Amino acid sequence: MNKQKIAILTDSGSDVPQYVKDKFNVKVIPLKIIFEDGEYIDKETITADEVYRRMEKEIPKTSLPDGEMIKGMLDEIKAEGYEKVLAITISSGLSGTNNMVRVVADEYEGLDIFVLDTKNIGIGSGFSVVEAAYQAANDIDWETLKAKLSAGIEKAKVFFHVPTLEYLQKGGRIGLVSSVLGSMMNLKPIITCNEDGIYHTVAKVRGQSKSISKTIDLVQQFAGSSKKYNLAIAYGGETALKEAESIRTIMKERLSNYEQFFFDQVSPALGVHTGPGLIGLGVQILD
Numbered sequence: 001m002n003k004q005k006i007a008i009l010t011d012s013g014s015d016v017p018q019y020v021k022d023k024f025n026v027k028v029i030p031l032k033i034i035f036e037d038g039e040y041i042d043k044e045t046i047t048a049d050e051v052y053r054r055m056e057k058e059i060p061k062t063s064l065p066d067g068e069m070i071k072g073m074l075d076e077i078k079a080e081g082y083e084k085v086l087a088i089t090i091s092s093g094l095s096g097t098n099n100m101v102r103v104v105a106d107e108y109e110g111l112d113i114f115v116l117d118t119k120n121i122g123i124g125s126g127f128s129v130v131e132a133a134y135q136a137a138n139d140i141d142w143e144t145l146k147a148k149l150s151a152g153i154e155k156a157k158v159f160f161h162v163p164t165l166e167y168l169q170k171g172g173r174i175g176l177v178s179s180v181l182g183s184m185m186n187l188k189p190i191i192t193c194n195e196d197g198i199y200h201t202v203a204k205v206r207g208q209s210k211s212i213s214k215t216i217d218l219v220q221q222f223a224g225s226s227k228k229y230n231l232a233i234a235y236g237g238e239t240a241l242k243e244a245e246s247i248r249t250i251m252k253e254r255l256s257n258y259e260q261f262f263f264d265q266v267s268p269a270l271g272v273h274t275g276p277g278l279i280g281l282g283v284q285i286l287d
Helices: 018-024 048-055 067-079 097-107 123-137 142-155 166-170 208-223 238-254 268-274
Strands: 006-011 027-029 032-035 038-041 061-063 084-089 112-117 156-161 187-193 199-206 229-235 258-265 279-285
Touching: 006 067, 006 097, 006 123, 018 123, 027 067, 032 268, 048 268, 061 268, 067 097, 084 097, 084 123, 084 142, 097 112, 112 142, 123 142, 123 156, 123 229, 123 258, 123 279, 142 156, 142 279, 156 208, 166 268, 187 208, 199 208, 208 238, 208 279, 229 238, 238 258, 238 279
Parallel strands: 006 027, 006 084, 084 112, 229 258
Antiparallel strands: 032 038, 032 061, 156 187, 156 279, 187 199, 229 279
16 A cells, blocks of 8 residues: 555546556446346446347436445545545546545545546546556655646547447437438548537448548547557457457557556446447547
């Protein structure tokens, strides 16, 4: 544990890699997935593949963790001897989680809590959590740490290739993505979060392979002339795994200056809104 005793708290929608959670004792607030037969805890009592399988018959809802649960996690953090907390969540433009954490944090006594809205989702948000964990472990001064993390938000981006907009529409997460895309024309949208943390379309490409190729181009453009960055691939379900693996090979060739490369399924809670077959390509500028 670091000298300053800083805990890292996030939510399951931020898709933080497991080894980072283990190494830095990252606490994760689980989102909930609600089917007609009951409530499931994201990544704990239901897997992404189960969610996709069941979605053929029923589109579930997702819900926020309740205030009591968040308070309980802060109690646990305090009991472990931490004095400060970096609470980093998915975009307030896509989920009420950030607001819920903020409300609980404002009333909580005995911990210095900094709540960061990443304006991002999935590994896009997870990048900030990873950065926070490494920086806190390096014993960087608290005020500097907060400023660095706030400034780092715009250096992380994830671009999603979505096979269909059906689930975003049904889940009410369509944001600024134009839904009248015409599946007849086989137009595939590439979406990302804008500076307000709301989904919008960055490109519309005809056909699957062109869409993926364009998504890789967008990552490369975002990386620009950077010589140091982290990369990530998030995939939705086993159906997207093979494709994700071949994209990883291409990205490693085209963007060879990466420090870390994260590769994992998207959280079930995110999968509810994007559906199976999603491929998310992320980049975080470090220099």
